[in-house]
Amino acid sequence: MELLEAISTRRSVRKYAEKEVADEMIDKIIRAAMTAPSAGNQQPWHFIITRDREKMNKVSGFHPYASMLKNASVAIVVCGAPNGKKWPDFWPQDCSAASQNMLLSARDLGLGTVWVGVYPLEDRMEGMRKLFGIPDDIYPFAIVPVGWPEAEFKAMDRYNSSLIHSESW
Known part of the structure; x- marks a missing residue:
């Protein structure tokens, strides 16, 4: 798949077919995440991969927008x-770049994803810490x-020229 096609057809997918995703595909997604740019190449990220249905179901107990899990x-x-x-103050940008790489690499593999902010x-961070045993400094x-x-990917043009400014506002 061409990069611009992956970008233009990536969607926030909230309905999934009952079909397992291979470990090799998840490995490719994580590898793509770790190629993201980061301030000073400090790579301030960690990733928890879970297939634990019980844990995934519990997330919606403290996160109102996580029912698709x-x-x-x-x-x-x-x-x-x-x-x-x-x-240290740039970690949110770094993790954002890694997350976007994950979304695009999953799309390239034909998989659906959605970015669920924590x-x-x-309250959401504390819920995740308790559920996944994440240390307080992470x-x-x-x-x-x-x-x-469940649905097909379709391209969407979200270009909005009113949001582009030449040299000044």
Whole structure:
């Protein structure tokens, strides 16, 4: 698949077919995430991969927008680890770049995903910490359900020229 096709057809998928995603595909998605740019190449991220249905179902108990986890094949929790980094304040941008790489690589593989934000909401971060045993100095950033989409991907043009400014506002 061409890169621009993957970008233009990527969608937030919330309904998944009952079909497992191979471990090799998840490995490719994680490898793509780890190629993301980061401030000073500090790579302040960690990833939790879970297929634990019980844990995935529990997320919607503290996250109101995570119900799609109940039918995803797998979920990837993206976490930030800024402590001890030269540029600790840039970890959200770094984890955002890694998350976007995950979404695009999954699309390239024919898989569906949706970015379910966790950070900076304390109740969501605390719920993730308790459920997945995440240490207090690590920030749960997002959870990305992954699965085979029920619907087809279609390109969408979201270009809006009113949002582009030449040299000044």
